[in-house]
Amino acid sequence: MKKFIFMGLIVLMAVFSVVPAYAADGTSNVRTQGLITPQFTYISLLSPGLSIDSSGLATCIGDVTIYNNSYSTVLTAQLQKSTSSGWTTIKTWTSSGTGVAGTELVEYYYVITGTYRVCATAKVYNASGILLETESVYSATVTY
Secondary structure (H helix, E strand, O other): OHHHHHHHHHHHHHHHOOOOOOOOOOOOOOOEOOOOOOOOOOEEEEEEEEEEOOOOEEEEEEEEEEOOOOOEEEEEEEEEEEEOOEEEEEEEEEEEEEOOOOEEEEEEEEOOOOEEEEEEEEEEEOOOOOEEEEEEEEOOOEEO
16 A cells, blocks of 8 residues: 555656756766666666655655566665755665565655755665666755
């Protein structure tokens, strides 16, 4: 039931999110909003999410699924705050899983006034423990 609610939340976020387009200019590809891109070799979905309610309670979401049932994943979600010198990580959570279902996490943290985002980083390992892929995706920013 929890996974069903989580996936419903992800679908709603995807439907109502604005996805920016970037022209190719020779620089590295910019990934935002949990897009599935051809650059993911072993990851089928990597999706972050962030919402902050009126009391300052941030709901931080991370979800990863992979293509191979014999591989494992480690998902790290970082709640980051915008500062004058860039983005500062204020809280980190980690979850792991095996198989195509990957892993997910939903965590909560009270924030103060500011602009925030979640960085979801997935690492995929084969059955021998060899790191095959590392990818990071950022949520949309939320100002509280």
